[in-house]
Amino acid sequence: MPLIILTGYPCSGLSYRAQQLASLLDATQQKLLASTSATDDAPQRQPQPRYKIHIVPTHDASHPRSVYDNARSEKEARAVAFARVKRALSRDTIVILDGMNYIKGVRYQLWCEAKAVATTCCVVHVGTPIDKCVAINNARLRRDQQQQQQPESQTQSSPEAQSEVNDSGEDLGLAAPDNEQPYPPELLDNLIYRYEEPSTHNRWDKPLFTVLWSDAAPPVEEIFSAITGIPIETSPPATSLASLPADQRTAAPTDTSTVAGSVATTAAGGSGRFSRAKIKPHQATVQAATTDPTALYGFEKRTTAIINAIRAFTQENPSAEAALAKAKAQSPSTPPAGITIPVPESSTPVFVPSHVALSATTDDLAGVGGVLAWPRLQRLRRQWIGLNRAYVGQNHGHGSGGLSVDQVGDAFVRFLNAELAGENRA
Structure with missing residues (x-):
């Protein structure tokens, strides 16, 4: 499900490069799978492609190039292209955004x-010069004018006549046939x-990979x-487009002669399947886990049970x-360090030094001004729930900062012990 984002000036050959890159x-x-199956000890069988190639076009009949005339239509066209990319991203598909x-x-x-679906992403910059883009757009404008002036029967030209030239007579080297729609000159400059x-x-x-106009094929x-x-041995540098004959420059983009002849891989296994790159989702793109609707009720129930146990004590x-004397009577050999109160829902008791x-x-523990007064305990309980409300029943992102309902009792008792010992006081 990797994503390849093409970018470049208008009329820079983006659609041609997209088709060429897909091919x-x-x-x-195919060569990678063939080389992998050839080194297998298993019976020979036809290797299956690991990735499907899917091209997502930006323009179609519903969204022509005139959408760039105003911001609203352009925004809608971008939203449609983004939705198409989102639907096309799957486990075994390479998506090319044209x-x-x-x-x-x-x-x-x-x-x-791409980060949200844990896949790789790269950018291919089609680096066509501005003057070349303007010349291509002018050639397409002349083509449309000729088609409007001539009858339909005369517009059917031979493949040899499809190669366009600019005003100076230079061959533009466009792929035949060139059926792309032109831009209005003002819109192109904009x-x-x-x-x-x-x-x-x-x-x-x-x-980032840059493909120049003179490059016969992208890397x-x-x-x-x-x-x-997957590591692959890089093929020798491709022949410059300017040094090729005109008939080869206008060849269909399905020519795969520039593909590397030698392919090296560390893949293993007889099924022809190989490993993929591991991508860690970006924290900003990770969808928060669904909160348990009963989690807050569990917080309230467990903390209330602990407060009721302290009140009963x-x-x-x-x-x-009297409580310290009782604790000394239970351990006569050691002086009492404090009051220990066992509470439910927690393996740690509440301790008052x-x-x-x-x-x-x-001296009254639960009286006004006492260390275990009922209003104070209720205030501490509400304070702790307010501090942990954002982490109720979920793990925050992929971290371990979340708090499950089963951990409420121990966490609340630790908070109470710190407050009763005076550690959290300013």
Whole structure:
């Protein structure tokens, strides 16, 4: 389910590079699976592709290039493309987003979505010069004008005539046939001016691969290794597009002759399946766990049971001196360090140090000003629940800061012991 984000100027050959990249990635994994099955001791069988290649287009009949004329239609078109990417991301699919993606905030949103589903993401920058983009757009405008002026029967030209030239007569090297729609000249200049180039200084633009206009093919081996985590030997540098004959420059993008001939992998197993890169989801993209609807009730029930047990102890032992004397009688060999009160829902008892119990304004444990007065215990209980309400019944993200209902008793008793001992007092 890796995500490949294409970006570049309008009319820079993004759709061509998307089709070319999909074809080369498919050929690369086919050779990888073939080499893996050839080294297997198991019976030979036809290897199955590990990843499906899916191209998500940004433009279609419902969202033409005129959506960039105003902000509202452009925002709707971006939302549709983002929804398509979100639906296409699956366990065994390489998603290629074909579009300008000229806003860095859009690329950041896509990067967050990839992190949310724990998959890899890379950016492929189609680095076509501005003058070349303008020349391609002008050639497409002339093509549309000729098709409107000529009858339909005369618009059917031979493949040899599909190669467009600019005003100076230079062959643009477009793939035949070029059926892409042009931009209005004013809109083209506006989009080029608004383009935000990707940078390796941004974490959402890494890894970044740049494909120049003169490059015959993108670095498919490096891209495949980056999104899958499988090391592949890099093929020799591809022949420059400018040095190729015109008939080869206008060839269909399904030409896979530039795919590396030698493929090295550390994959094992006879099923032809190999490991994928491990991605840790970003904390900002992790959906919080669902809260147990009965968790808060469990908090209230367990803390109330502890408070009631302390109140029952104070009714049986109203005097602090009497409670300390009782504790000394139970352990005559050692002087009493304090009052120990066993409570339910907790393996740790409530402990009141002797100096705290004797320093109260009254000897009555539950009386006004006593160390175990009922209003004070209720205030401490409400305070503790308020502090832990955000962590009720769930683990906060992927950390261990959550508090389950079974841990309420011990946690509340630790809080009470710290308060009664004076450790949390300012």
